[in-house]
Amino acid sequence: MQINNVILPCQSSATDVDIWDIVITDGKVSQIRPSNNIAGEPPKLLLPALCHPHIHLDKPFILTSGRPSSNTQPDYSDLLPRTGSFEEALTNTSNAKERYTEDDLYLRGAQLLATSYEQGVTSLRAFVEIDHATGPLPLTIAIRLKSEFSHLLCVQICAFAQDPIFSTVHGEANRSIITSALGEYASSIQALGTTPYVEATREASLQNIEWAIATALQYDLHLDFHLDYNLALPSPSSPPLTFSVLELLKKHRWLDIAKASKTIVLGHCTQLTLLCDSDLQTLAKTVIQSGLPLHFVGLPNSDMFMMGRPSSAVEMIHSRPRGTLHVPSMIKDLGLSACIGVNNVGNAFTPFGSGDPLQAASWGVGIYQAGTVADAMMLYGCVSWLAKRAIGLEGSAEDNDVIEGKSLQGMLLIKNKEYIKMPSTSDRSELKILARKRMSIKDIVWDPPETTMRSIIE
Ligand SMILES: [Zn+2]
Structure with missing residues (x-):
């Protein structure tokens, strides 16, 4: 050839x-x-090929699947966004999960993988939710998809708790289901993900983080948090949980036990955009000095849809924050590791898009006001080698x-x-x-x- x-x-x-x-x-x-x-x-x-560092395999195309409901394909047509709020997205997604079937999960997951491959993706971290509503079904389908696409795509499965695991009436059941799945399907799972911000209290959020760190170390997994997904002004009494993650990683001696082979990824983290320059620099210094393989993933498609809305439906505010991590500045100005992911496609959290990483990178030129030729190279890296590095795959310049x-x-x-x-x-x-x-x-x-x-x- x-x-x-x-x-x-x-x-x-x-x-x-x-x-x-x-x-x-x-x-x-x-x-x-x-x-x-x-x-x-x-x-x-x-x-170099493209990589999804953060994409949800069980919930793409819930609103845009374009196929009629049947005995095996559920009807989600009543779950279209009405307000587009975060609470609505969480509620509608919980409702959708109760309707999942084997055929439905397989079809939508296969469509996502096939589309991704056509778009130039060869590796991805697939978030798969398991909880009291779904049981292990999304995980068993993900394992089947991982196998069937293994000659085309490196699919890294992240067992993911989207729902609370330390609060609400289902917290304990959710934690128990994910723990047993980690044991039963250990050879097929590469990462553990949780969502500390959905817990009912800050105390429960901290328990969530500490449990996830200890459990990822126990099962030798990469760690991935959906974190600080809000635009509330940080205060000394309620700082972003990113700082707590750093402290708890040190407390559990992540570097000594997992070494550099298992990475930690923090997704969304939109609240960090409200830190002043000196606090951001302190955060960056702390991360760099810790030596931890910590990566931030900006998820602009979802963040810009969800964040920075007026406080009421009748309020008309035209000046709205971008509300997403400034990924190029985190890399260039703060020396942090960061990349860009698509997150969701065609569901309540992101009811649009094709899931194309290049489209997200292209939008980055406008979102981040990053228009130089060097910026273009960095943005491509954010959906290619920097994304691979974040999820623990190869990703040096020489690669x-x-x-x-x-x-x-x-x-x-x-x-x-x-x-x-x-x-x-x-x-x-x-x-x-x-x-x-x-x-x-x-x-x-x-x-x-x-x-x-x-x-x-x-
Ligand atoms: Zn996500």
């Missing part, structure tokens, strides 16, 4: 060569040389290099069309428009389904 005339925007070492020819023998690069481009075709791009002896499996080959063709006003001719060529990272944006993006799988 030979790939001629290809640009490699993510090579870590700069050279004078812009375009390469790559020879692949027995699945590995046997030769890489400057291209002659004899054919004079527009170059292709070869890029992106195309060098002799290396397999290109999973990399994305992005071809350029010469023309866009469409019918003209005359019956017998066609309209030919010179296509916009994608020549660098900044040109890589979401494309329609007839995309020229292909993942190399052999």
Whole structure:
């Protein structure tokens, strides 16, 4: 196999060569040389694959599945958002969970994985909720999907408690179900996730965090919190729980026991955007000095839908905060590890979207006001190698290099069309428009389904 005339925007070492020819023998690069481009075709791009660091496998497309209800497919049509509030999303999702069936969970999960693969994703952390309403069913379906897609996608399962585990009448049952699942399905689960902010009290939230840390260490799992998902002004008596996570990780000696091999991811954390600069710098310094493999994941699709709403439906406020972590600044200005995830697709928390990570990265240019060429590279990294690093997969700059002896499996080959063709006003001719060529990272944006993006799988 030979790939001629290809640009490699993510090579870590700069050279004078812009375009390469790559020879692949027995699945590995046997030769890489400057291209002659004899054919004079527009170059292709070869890029690292995309990664979902945070996506929910059991609840995509609840509102946008586009298929009729039946004996095996539930009807969710009464659960469309009316106010769009956070409380409504939690309630509607709880109602939806009571209707889950095996066929429904399988279909929506398979649609998410298939769509993700088409969009250039080759690895993901799949959150799978298990609690008193669902029992272990979403997990057993996730394990089946993980196996059936294993030749295309690295699916990392995160056993996830969306509901309280230390408060409310179901807290104890929820905790018991997730604990038994961790034992019974240990070989299929790679991460433990909880949602401390849903607990009834701050004390219960802290219990939730401490239990999750101890349990992740016990079962040798990555740890992933949905955390500080609000825009309440932090106060000395009620600081963001991010600080408590850091203290409890130290108390439980995460670095000594899990070492660097198991990462900790904090998702949402929108409240941190309200910290003043000096508090943010103190937080960053604490994280960096701790040596903990801690990563923040911004989830702008959901955050911007949920956060910063007027306090009442009749209040008309046009000035609203973005309400999502400023991921590029966290990396550039604070020296933290951070990335971007899609989170939800077509459900009460995010009732829109296709789940495309590139679309989220492209929106990042506007959301974060990050428009330089260097910003484009960082935003791509946020849905590619930085996302992989967050969930404990490979992800150094050198991992992106195309060098002799290396397999290109999973990399994305992005071809350029010469023309866009469409019918003209005359019956017998066609309209030919010179296509916009994608020549660098900044040109890589979401494309329609007839995309020229292909993942190399052999
Ligand atoms: Zn989530």
